[in-house]
Amino acid sequence: MTAALTLSGIQVRLGGCEVLRGLDLELSHGQIRALVGLNGAGKTTALRVALGMLRPDAGHVLLHGQDIWPSPAEAWCRVGHMVETPAAYPELTARANIDNAIMLHGMDPSGCAPRVAQLSRALGMEAHLDQPVRRLSLGTRQKVGLISALAHEPSVAVLDEPTNGLDPLAVVAFRDELRRLAGQGSSILITSHHFDELARVSDAVDVLHHGQVIATITPDERDLEKVFFDTVLAADQQLQEI
Numbered sequence: 001m002t003a004a005l006t007l008s009g010i011q012v013r014l015g016g017c018e019v020l021r022g023l024d025l026e027l028s029h030g031q032i033r034a035l036v037g038l039n040g041a042g043k044t045t046a047l048r049v050a051l052g053m054l055r056p057d058a059g060h061v062l063l064h065g066q067d068i069w070p071s072p073a074e075a076w077c078r079v080g081h082m083v084e085t086p087a088a089y090p091e092l093t094a095r096a097n098i099d100n101a102i103m104l105h106g107m108d109p110s111g112c113a114p115r116v117a118q119l120s121r122a123l124g125m126e127a128h129l130d131q132p133v134r135r136l137s138l139g140t141r142q143k144v145g146l147i148s149a150l151a152h153e154p155s156v157a158v159l160d161e162p163t164n165g166l167d168p169l170a171v172v173a174f175r176d177e178l179r180r181l182a183g184q185g186s187s188i189l190i191t192s193h194h195f196d197e198l199a200r201v202s203d204a205v206d207v208l209h210h211g212q213v214i215a216t217i218t219p220d221e222r223d224l225e226k227v228f229f230d231t232v233l234a235a236d237q238q239l240q241e242i
Contacts, residue, residue: 002065004029004156004187005050010059012045012211019045020056021211025189027156032178032188034198036228037208043191046208047083047158050189052076063156077105080154082162086145090134094125094144097133101148112151119147122173123166139165146174153181159190163197175201195225207231 003026010023019042027033037043048054052072061068068075088097099109120126123143142165163171178188178201192198199219207215215231
């Protein structure tokens with residue numbers, strides 16, 4: 001079966017620096033896959049490439065087996081996404097921002113209204129939907145971004161640090177929502193610094209270091225955080241010995 005999302009041989013240079021060096025990554029149907037790494041490892045750059053927001057210097061990005069270039073905007077509309085700070089118009093209400101995002105995905109907000117209501121209840125957003133975004137806390141704005149990314153039940157979702165600023169109840173609700181989406185066949189690629197969350201929700205965790213995936217960890221009874229740091233330290237030691 002064709003993978004939901006494939007990054008093959010991705011190379012990116014920014015400001016004279018090689019950020020991604022032949023990155024290979026495959027997201028299967030119904031899989032929740034995490035990308036972890038130290039600051040500067042290239043995680044956000046990889047997600048931007050996956051979404052067609054940044055064209056790589058080399059390599060290919062396939063969405064359901066189709067190269068996203070030369071029509072990256074079409075691919076961007078097909079994928080649920082939240083990368084870096086959630087985009088929002090501060091003077092508009094949370095609901096208006098969510099509706100705008102749904103329309104950008106080519107769907108009618110009225111058709112997604114039950115889904116928006118369901119996500120809002122789960123994340124504790126109901127009381128804030130009709131407030132201007134500028135009045136909302138950072139965590140509540142994060143919820144606006146998550147609802148905007150998931151309201152149309154995308155077949156593929158790409159989420160950068162999705163639990164940043166969320167309260168504990170919202171984190172649990174978000175985790176349950178990811179599992180529900182994956183259970184119906186959606187594929188989800190996330191980044192996070194919260195290893196305990198990744199261990200609970202991910203099927204596989206790729207360690208990105210110096211622009212390459214150096215290991216893939218399957219979360220189980222092992223200490224994910226310890227495995228990550230041992231892997232990174234071993235890679236750095238190997239580089240020093242070359």
